[in-house]
Amino acid sequence: MEKKELLRALPKVDELLNEEVVKMSLDKAMRIFVIESLRESIDKYRKEILDGKISEFSKQDILQCFDNILKHKNDPNLKSVINATGVIIHTNLGRSLLCKEAALNVLRVAENYNNLEYNLEGGQRGSRYEHVEDLIVKITGAEAAMVVNNNAAAVMLVLSTLCKEKQAVVSRGQLVEIGGSFRIPDVMSFSGAELIEVGTTNRTHLYDYENNINENTGVLLKVHTSNFKIMGFTEEVGIEELVELGCKYKIPVVEDIGSGVLIDFSKYGFTHEPTVQESIRKGIDVVTFSGDKMLGGPQAGIIAGKKEYIDRIKKNQLTRALxxxxxxxxxxxxxxxxxxxxxxxxxxxxxxxxxLSSKEEHKKRAHKLKNKLQKEINNINFTIDQDFSMVGGGSMPTERIQTYVIKAKCDEITPEQMELKLRKNSTPIIVRVFNGEIIMDLRTIKDSDFEVIVEAFRNITV
Structure with missing residues (x-):
């Protein structure tokens, strides 16, 4: 058929609205999405006709195109994915997973009115911080606590309250850059505090802090370098020494501990990471840390410490914005x-x-998933191997956790093509590609993901 005839044969939107498949779609999707999808489907075929890419088509072809476009429109942009990378706190994939109880709490609160800022005992306005402050105090041993929307905000709010238009003294070796190119010096600058760098990158002494204390010193700041390690000829000032110096000059000591470690991982065979409880016990006046890293909760910046400082922080007008x-x-x-x-x-x-789960547990799970894959798929070779998982999220950077992985290789398709198809799956599967193979780490794959993974591989070479 000639282009003119093909263009004249294109159906109108009103005509397609009478088709049964479109009527069924109107029951499930918003009318605006259905109309847009019909127009886009017709426009797609019009363009292909004009470009000479097609010489014939049927109404059914356009309806199938419509159905695919509508499904894409109905899909949320923010969707669940399967993390097969072995990076546990994966910054790009939403960091920590919520436990079931926390997720149910969210659903319950989101679907109903709640006592967010209402005191049920007194029948009057309350504070939103009351819902978690007692828990944080019990767990950490702090006198008081509050929460803002992330740890960078927590650091900025603390410095804005205690150090605005004053100086914050910090070791040069602790001026870290965190995810997304956010840097501690920049956060401090936005708070209104003046940064005073002391010591050198690898060595800072107590006298470096003391020699820079003056009448305009607002806080002594310690930042835990959780996302990197300096090895070799190094020295840093311990918490006890810094606290003693702060007491001597009546200057509050603030620590940004970063990842929010609340258990001693050294008991489980890992390198010791400082815990919030240790900092509070050693006399730190204010500690800030994240909720969605090692703590394993939602994105939040938690501030814990001495009541006199927390009360002042709560009254800061920035608190409402954060x-x-x-x-x-x-x-x-x-x-x-x-x-x-x-x-x-x-x-x-x-x-x-x-x-903390053992590699042997994940070895059993690897065999279970491999058996399912081999039972369904013949043209892809699956093998099990040992490897290492990472904590991620800028936490415990030197730790390598022994794990088991499944490797996949196919003669009919490159690993890069396989990775793309898995990533484009209806439930995206994010994997690693190394040495010509797809690698899936069982440590970050849930048992409930197994059937989805099998189905995705079944469709890879179709």
Whole structure:
């Protein structure tokens, strides 16, 4: 057929609206999406006709194109994925997974009115921080606590309160850059504090701090370098020494501990990471840390410490701009409750489970998934091998956790093509590609992901 005839044969939107498949779509999707999808489908065929790419088509072809476009429009942009990378706290994939109880808390609060800022005992306005403050105090040993929307905000709020138009003294070796190119010096600058760098990159002494204290010193700041390690000829000032210096000059000591470690990982065979409880016990006045890293909860910046400082921070007008919402509070409360008993935290919080579960457990799971894959798919070769998982999220950068992986290789398709198809799956599967093979780490794959993975591989070479 000639182009003119093909163009004249294109159906109108009103005509397609009478088709049964379109009528059924109107029951499931918003009318605006259905109309847009019909127009886009017709436009696609019009363009292909004009470009000389097709010489014939049927109404059914256009309806199939419409159906695919509509499905894409109905898909949320923010969707669940399967993390097969072995990076547990994966910054690009949403960091820590919520435990079931925390997720149920979110659903319950989101679907109903709630007492976010209402005191049920007194029948009057309350504070949103009350819902988690007691829990944080019990777990950390701090006198008081509050929560904002992330740890960078927590650091900025603390410095804005205690150090605005004053000087914050910090070791040069602790001026870290965190994810997304956010740098501690920049956060400090936005807070209104003046940064005073002391010492050198690899060595800072107590006298470096003391020699820079003056009448305009607002805080002594310590930043835990959780996302990198300096090895070799190094020295840094311990918490006890810094606290003693702060007491001597009546200057508050603030520590940004970063990842929010609430259990001693050295008990489980890992390198010791400083815990929030240790910092509070050693006399740090204010500690800030993240909720969605090692703590295993939602994105949040937690501020804990001495009541006199926390009360001042709560009154800062910036607090309103940085506050967390009802759903984050619900998720955080559901997470923190497990830390009242460490065994329960390790058992229930996905981040802790993935970090601390044994490689032998994941070896059994690898064999289970491999058997399922081999039973269904003949043209892809699957093998099991040992490898290493990473904690991720800028936490414990030197730790390599022994694990088991499944490797996939196919003569009919390159690993890059396989990776793309897995990533474009209806439930995207994010894998690693190395040495000509697809690699899937069982440590970050849930049992409930197995059937989805099998189905995705079944469709790879179709």
């Amino acid at each position: 506050r967390i919402d009802k759903m984050t509070l619900a998720a955080l409360e559901g997470t923190l409750k497990f830390y009242l008993d460490e065994k329960e935290a390790v058992k229930h919080l996905p981040t802790l489970y993935m970090i």
